[in-house]
Amino acid sequence: MTLASRYAGKTVLAVGAHADDVELAVGGTIAKMRRAGARVVMVVVSLPGDYALRSREAERAAAILGCELRVLMGDGARRIEDLKSYELVAMIDREVRELGPAAMLTHGATEIHRDHVLVHEACVSSQRLQPFDFFTYHPNFCRPVPVPFHPRAYVDITETMETKMRAIEAHQSQFKCRGIGIDVYRDIARLNGRMVGVQYAEGLDVSRMLLA
Numbered sequence: 058m059t060l061a062s063r064y065a066g067k068t069v070l071a072v073g074a075h076a077d078d079v080e081l082a083v084g085g086t087i088a089k090m091r092r093a094g095a096r097v098v099m100v101v102v103s104l105p106g107d108y109a110l111r112s113r114e115a116e117r118a119a120a121i122l123g124c125e126l127r128v129l130m131g132d133g134a135r136r137i138e139d140l141k142s143y144e145l146v147a148m149i150d151r152e153v154r155e156l157g158p159a160a161m162l163t164h165g166a167t168e169i170h171r172d173h174v175l176v177h178e179a180c181v182s183s184q185r186l187q188p189f190d191f192f193t194y195h196p197n198f199c200r201p202v203p204v205p206f207h208p209r210a211y212v213d214i215t216e217t218m219e220t221k222m223r224a225i226e227a228h229q230s231q232f233k234c235r236g237i238g239i240d241v242y243r244d245i246a247r248l249n250g251r252m253v254g255v256q257y258a259e260g261l262d263v264s265r266m267l268l269a
């Protein structure tokens with residue numbers, strides 16, 4: 058059974074601290090899951106900066122990937138770090154209770170961005186509500202920084218690589234406007250692909266997975 062068909066007819070939550078985090082790390086994986094018939098909900102905790110603009114970009118990226126989008130924190134001055142940890146856990150819990158996911162993909166514990174770590178910890182807590190497969194994804198950064206991450210599973214995203222790149226390009230304010238190239242994400246996918254003998258892959262760390 059492929060990872061994509063494993064979740065056909067089921068719901069997958071892809072959780073990121075900010076708009077673009079999910080696309081960068083697992084855009085190819087969730088596009089593939091969606092094509093295989095999974096309901097994929099991209100849960101974005103906050104949209105710092107120009108809320109309206111980033112919201113439009115996130116909507117466009119989600120549409121390109123064929124996934125649903127939910128933004129948990131509305132337009133306001135607060136950032137994730139301003140939330141109490143129980144408030145953030147309650148936000149993630151609400152999504153898990155409503156959607157009953159078969160899998161969750163989110164940030165890992167080793168990221169340099171504090172907001173990413175906070176979201177990781179809240180997602181870890183949400184596992185107490187019900188069993189679901191729990192994966193963490195490659196650390197995100199605009200400019201490469203050495204951060205420990207050890208993939209234990211790889212998803213062949215050769216068929217959705219270009220879709221992933223288009224979804225990343227939708228976040229114009231994060232890349233094009235700041236003069237940051239997005240080729241690094243193709244490089245990472247190519248390197249991960251080499252590890253498993255396919256053209257492009259995304260790496261996942263596996264925290265919990267039921268083999269039935």
Ligand SMILES: [Zn+2]
Nearest residue numbers: 074075078197
């Ligand atoms: Zn982020």
